[in-house]
Amino acid sequence: MVRFVTSSRRRIHSSTLALPSSEFALTHCSSISVSMAGKSPHNKNCLLKVIILGDGGVGKSCLMNRFVNNHFDDHSFHTIGVEFLNKEMRIKNDTYTLQIWDTAGQERFKSLRTPFYRGSDICMLTFAVDDESSFQSLTMWKNEFIYYSDIKDGSAFPFVVVANKVDIPVDKRKVTEEEARNWCKECGDLPYIETSAKDAINVDLAFDMAVDVWSRLEAEMDRQNLAHDTIKIRQGQNLRKDTCCGLF
Numbered sequence: 001m002v003r004f005v006t007s008s009r010r011r012i013h014s015s016t017l018a019l020p021s022s023e024f025a026l027t028h029c030s031s032i033s034v035s036m037a038g039k040s041p042h043n044k045n046c047l048l049k050v051i052i053l054g055d056g057g058v059g060k061s062c063l064m065n066r067f068v069n070n071h072f073d074d075h076s077f078h079t080i081g082v083e084f085l086n087k088e089m090r091i092k093n094d095t096y097t098l099q100i101w102d103t104a105g106q107e108r109f110k111s112l113r114t115p116f117y118r119g120s121d122i123c124m125l126t127f128a129v130d131d132e133s134s135f136q137s138l139t140m141w142k143n144e145f146i147y148y149s150d151i152k153d154g155s156a157f158p159f160v161v162v163a164n165k166v167d168i169p170v171d172k173r174k175v176t177e178e179e180a181r182n183w184c185k186e187c188g189d190l191p192y193i194e195t196s197a198k199d200a201i202n203v204d205l206a207f208d209m210a211v212d213v214w215s216r217l218e219a220e221m222d223r224q225n226l227a228h229d230t231i232k233i234r235q236g237q238n239l240r241k242d243t244c245c246g247l248f
């Protein structure tokens with residue numbers, strides 16, 4: 001059975017995969033998808049838009065470059081607006097193409113980045129462990145994302161919290177793991193990971209984790225949709241039965 005649902009899921013055959021030229025193309029292709037209910041997604045390619053948010057200088061561009069090109073730049077420039085790179089990855093038997101959007105963290109670029117939040121499947125909230133104020137800003141980033149992405153339910157969205165720059169000397173660290181994990185707990189048990197784009201620590205794992213969180217939430221959403229559809233069908237059957245009884 002093939003079921004049409006509206007969700008953020010986008011499955012495409014790898015042969016048809018092309019870099020969208022604009023955000024319009026992205027949000028457009030995310031509006032309708034085909035879900036193979038009860039079937040495995042093997043041999044399908046799932047395009048996921050991953051957006052990285054956080055204060056300027058926390059290492060968002062470096063995380064993306066480490067993940068996609070396995071490269072680290074000691075003197076990377078501030079991002080203006082947004083940039084994106086694609087990377088294909090395989091988790092268990094499923095193939096995903098991550099379209100990773102690196103955004104400008106500086107306040108003056110707010111109007112250039114926020115139009116790109118819509119259509120995101122995953123949001124990585126990033127701070128640097130040697131920068132207390134970047135940690136304090138996480139609530140602002142989460143709220144900004146929820147507001148501009150126009151998602152209905154922030155508590156059911158796949159956020160991942162990334163604490164970057166764990167390579168720095170211990171005495172330079174300003175945010176403890178405990179402090180950060182407590183914040184994640186207060187925000188509804190958000191997944192948390194510590195990374196270093198510089199030393200390539202946990203960067204792949206952070207993206208694996210993000211996709212894992214996304215697929216678990218997506219599976220839960222599928223289950224709820226199915227239960228909802230079943231109830232509607234049952235109600236429809238009861239209605240027809242009642243009508244028949246009235247006629248005969």
Ligand SMILES: Nc1nc2c(ncn2[C@@H]2O[C@H](COP(=O)(O)OP(=O)(O)OP(=O)(O)O)[C@@H](O)[C@H]2O)c(=O)[nH]1
Pocket residue numbers: 054055056057058059060061062063073074075076077078079080103104105106164165166167168195196197198199
């Ligand atoms: N020690 C250390 N430095 C890092 C790490 N990641 C990034 N940096 C450095 O932090 C600085 C800022 O990195 P970017 O990746 O440009 O930061 P950003 O968050 O993209 O900044 P904006 O574009 O302004 O939003 C650069 O000098 C990087 O070399 C890391 O894991 N460890």
